[in-house]
Amino acid sequence: MTRALLLRALTKKKKLVPPNAHRSISIITNLSRCISTLILAEHESGSIKPQTVSTVVAANQLGESSSVSLLLAGSGSSLQEAASQAASCHPSVSEVLVADSDRFEYPLAEPWAKLVDFVRQQRGDYSHILASSSSFGKNILPRVAALLDVSPVTDVVKILGPNEFIRPIYAGNALCRVRYTGPGPCVLTIRTTSFPVTPVTESKKATISQIDLSNFKEEFVSRSRYVGQSTQDTERPDLGSARVVVTGGRALKSVENFKLIENLAEKLGGAVGATRAAVDAGYVPNDLQVGQTGKIVAPELYMAFGVSGAIQHLAGIKDSKVIVAVNKDADAPIFQVADYGLVGDLFEVIPELLEKLPEKK
Numbered sequence: 001m002t003r004a005l006l007l008r009a010l011t012k013k014k015k016l017v018p019p020n021a022h023r024s025i026s027i028i029t030n031l032s033r034c035i036s037t038l039i040l041a042e043h044e045s046g047s048i049k050p051q052t053v054s055t056v057v058a059a060n061q062l063g064e065s066s067s068v069s070l071l072l073a074g075s076g077s078s079l080q081e082a083a084s085q086a087a088s089c090h091p092s093v094s095e096v097l098v099a100d101s102d103r104f105e106y107p108l109a110e111p112w113a114k115l116v117d118f119v120r121q122q123r124g125d126y127s128h129i130l131a132s133s134s135s136f137g138k139n140i141l142p143r144v145a146a147l148l149d150v151s152p153v154t155d156v157v158k159i160l161g162p163n164e165f166i167r168p169i170y171a172g173n174a175l176c177r178v179r180y181t182g183p184g185p186c187v188l189t190i191r192t193t194s195f196p197v198t199p200v201t202e203s204k205k206a207t208i209s210q211i212d213l214s215n216f217k218e219e220f221v222s223r224s225r226y227v228g229q230s231t232q233d234t235e236r237p238d239l240g241s242a243r244v245v246v247t248g249g250r251a252l253k254s255v256e257n258f259k260l261i262e263n264l265a266e267k268l269g270g271a272v273g274a275t276r277a278a279v280d281a282g283y284v285p286n287d288l289q290v291g292q293t294g295k296i297v298a299p300e301l302y303m304a305f306g307v308s309g310a311i312q313h314l315a316g317i318k319d320s321k322v323i324v325a326v327n328k329d330a331d332a333p334i335f336q337v338a339d340y341g342l343v344g345d346l347f348e349v350i351p352e353l354l355e356k357l358p359e360k361k
């Protein structure tokens with residue numbers, strides 16, 4: 001592919017997306033009992049996070065007559081704002097449960113896991129307990145499963161029925177069909193990039209209930225301590241849910257050079273990603289790592305510069321709608337998965353793209 005063609009393709013981004021990009025998932029279900037799902041909701045600055053809404057979409061696929069409850073914990077006015085938003089985030093949400101206490105100011109796994117068990121005992125049995133496969137969900141749900149003495153099913157990418165799921169194994173090189181046969185509840189983490197949220201016209205507001213925490217014992221929260229949180233650039237979209245992701249690999253060679261990737265991401269209104277080699281070399285912090293041991297992304301446009309295409313990296317990008325790769329090695333494995341590939345030196349290509357792409361609107 002020539003540079004001129006790549007540039008033309010990028011300036012007409014909309015056309016890059018194939019018509020079948022938003023795949024529909026067919027569901028086989030033999031539901032015989034009512035499905036009642038509790039979802040651990042993530043929120044920030046008074047807003048529910050997009051991955052929680054994707055988890056609601058997944059919950060809907062467990063069965064036709066499912067009821068969906070969202071559990072929000074935290075403290076203060078931002079929690080109540082998030083709860084109010086959660087109540088209308090998707091028409092299938094039937095109830096929003098709010099645990100308002102200083103003890104949940106930070107998302108520590110131990111008190112959260114105890115809270116889930118507490119809520120389950122107070123509000124009745126749930127057939128399913130779900131969270132997204134984010135660091136939040138992956139931290140808490142295994143503890144919930146251990147408390148309930150059940151085995152969790154992690155990283156679900158497709159739901160075939162109330163107890164039958166598809167999940168990736170071997171760094172995404174194989175898909176495994178899992179049937180959960182243990183006692184209830186069925187505890188799942190959801191790979192949210194596989195459950196896109198489609199716009200819904202119906203608007204409905206779920207009821208919001210405050211959880212009575214007077215019997216929630218203090219010793220439940222004593223084992224872990226919040227130390228701190230560092231948040232990167234908040235101007236850019238979240239890597240996990242961005243429409244455009246621009247990723248740089250080891251070939252960038254320095255922190256200084258990595259600014260080329262950041263400038264291009266800025267121009268395209270996208271998020272910055274990195275390979276593990278780039279992270280290990282210290283060019284960017286590790287929360288930008290994409291891949292098997294980093295973030296899973298599914299943007300409309302994924303651009304990889306100086307990325308070889310190791311399987312561990314590809315495991316994190318395979319759901320991207322369009323993949324563009326620039327690498328000076330024509331045999332680099334990334335070209336096997338790229339929709340558009342350009343054999344070239346990124347230090348020439350990126351400045352040219354920066355010059356010729358129109359300014360962000």
Ligand SMILES: Cc1cc2nc3c(=O)[nH]c(=O)nc-3n(C[C@H](O)[C@H](O)[C@H](O)COP(=O)(O)OP(=O)(O)OC[C@H]3O[C@@H](n4cnc5c(N)ncnc54)[C@H](O)[C@@H]3O)c2cc1C
Pocket residue numbers: 248249250251274275276277278289290291292293294295305306307308309310311312313316326327328329332344345346347
């Ligand atoms: C258990 C495990 C988990 C892992 N998890 C992850 C993960 O989550 N994410 C991840 O990314 N990796 C992961 N890795 C590492 C992975 O195997 C690769 O080592 C890594 O992805 C390579 O990064 P890279 O493509 O930047 O570097 P390299 O493999 O060194 O590739 C650099 C590429 O840049 C090209 N290049 C060089 N100069 C230029 C230039 N000027 N212009 C254009 N192209 C140029 C080269 O041709 C080469 O293809 C994991 C590995 C293991 C064992």
